Amino acid sequence: xxxxxxxxxxxxxxxxxxxxxSSAIALALFIYSYSTGxxxxxxxxxxxxxxxxxxxIFSVIxxxxxxxxxRMTFENENLVVDIFKNKDTLxxxxxxxxxxxxxxxxxxxxxxxxxxxSIDRKDAATxxxxxxxxxxxIYLFQFSxxxxxxxxDAAKRLSAFLEEQSINVITSKQ
Numbered sequence: 421x422x423x424x425x426x427x428x429x430x431x432x433x434x435x436x437x438x439x440x441x442s443s444a445i446a447l448a449l450f451i452y453s454y455s456t457g458x459x460x461x462x463x464x465x466x467x468x469x470x471x472x473x474x475x476x477i478f479s480v481i482x483x484x485x486x487x488x489x490x491r492m493t494f495e496n497e498n499l500v501v502d503i504f505k506n507k508d509t510l511x512x513x514x515x516x517x518x519x520x521x522x523x524x525x526x527x528x529x530x531x532x533x534x535x536x537x538s539i540d541r542k543d544a545a546t547x548x549x550x551x552x553x554x555x556x557x558i559y560l561f562q563f564s565x566x567x568x569x570x571x572x573d574a575a576k577r578l579s580a581f582l583e584e585q586s587i588n589v590i591t592s593k594q
Contacts, residue, residue: 424493425581427574430528430544431487438479446472488568490561492578494585503563511563515549517587524548524557524590525579528569544569547578547589 446469453465488510491502499515528544546569547560561568570578579589 424491425578426489426491427570427578429488429490430569430571430574435479435483439476439483442472442475442479446470446476488563490568490570492581499587501560503561503568513560515551519551520587521550522590523560523582523587524550525575528567543572545572545575546570547575 449465449469449472453462453469456462456465486505488503488505491504493500493502494517497517499517499520501513501515502509503511525545525547527542528546546567548557549560550557559567561570579591582589
């Protein structure tokens with residue numbers, strides 16, 4: 421019976437390409453905006469350059485933040501979840517096993533709040549934890565307000581690990 425399991429965050433390898441493409445588009449739109457004679461088109465091109473530059477900054481921050489790893493252990497009737505990067509623990513959460521009502525394995529969602537749209541990702545999943553005293557389930561892997569997704573293979577390994585410890589994982593929550 422395993423006592424510790426470590427999985428990595430689902431992380432895209434295309435962030436560097438997003439940086440290069442969006443910065444090239446931003447630079448091209450900005451330069452082209454000064455060569456046009458129409459004021460309206462110039463402003464639209466500068467707006468496009470600003471949006472592309474914002475995407476560049478977002479991508480640089482995402483690449484700089486890097487991939488996180490998750491370690492799950494059981495200690496003294498507690499479920500311990502460590503989120504770390506390069507062997508430095510960033511966050512540690514402890515949940516008492518007697519207070520855990522259920523754990524749900526759900527597909528990872530990308531949501532757009534101002535449009536009230538959410539899209540399920542087929543290649544990633546995350547876990548929600550329902551405690552006795554709380555009405556709403558909470559995300560098991562959450563760092564700085566961001567929900568951390570894992571690949572479907574890692575989710576299956578985590579589910580098997582939790583079920584080894586006699587914790588029932590409900591596969592889908594509607």
